[in-house]
Amino acid sequence: MAKSAPVTLDAADRRILRALQQDGRLSIVALAEKIGLSPTPCQRRVKRLEEEGVIARYAAVLDPRRVGLPLHAFVQVALASHTEEAAASFHKAIAERPEVIAAYAMSGDMDYMLHVVAADFDAYADFALKALLRMPGVKETRSSFVLTEIKPSAGVPV
Structure with a gap:
């Protein structure tokens, strides 16, 4: 899949993305708890979002x-x-x-x-x-x- 093509996101993917945009340092366990999934499927989803280029990178936001x-x-x-x-x-x-x-x-x-x-x-x-x-x-x-x-x-x- 081309990195510029839109990726189909379900409600859980969207919850993951919103949470990570607020705090990219969340552990998988904390992220899973926050969005209402167990850690293993949450980790698989994050990995897929990274591989598909939806999550382009992680960075600290400086003032x-x-x-x-x-x-x-x-x-x-x-x-x-x-x-x-x-x-x-x-x-x-x-x-x-x-x-x-x-x-x-x-x-x-x-x-x-x-x-x-x-x-x-x-x-x-x-x-x-x-x-x-x-x-x-x-x-x-x-x-x-x-x-x-x-x-x-x-x-x-x-």
Whole structure:
């Protein structure tokens, strides 16, 4: 099965996924108890969800402010050229920048949307002026800064 194809999920699978999105460190025993299954079938289901790519990975969710990165910016980027080579060069340059925590190819006026974190406005300006605007093929950027987080990512609704 292709990893991008939807996977059929029953109610127990959905309970497992909701629980793991809230706490990915749950033991199989605790997870099974929480969702109302015995441990062995629960473990089989988790393994299947991992193998089918529904659970892509496990990770700790960090508070950017607590690690010194309180500034968040969403940056729209337009490229001067849309050749495969130009896009590949831009993708490579973006992948090498740790302050870019997410990047998306977009429809509309601009080609990409970047989620960038920084220690402060000066650090963001340094990234924008010395790195982003000098990346291969970048024609134009537009930055918007997060004032207040209204709803943090809560995971995928399942």
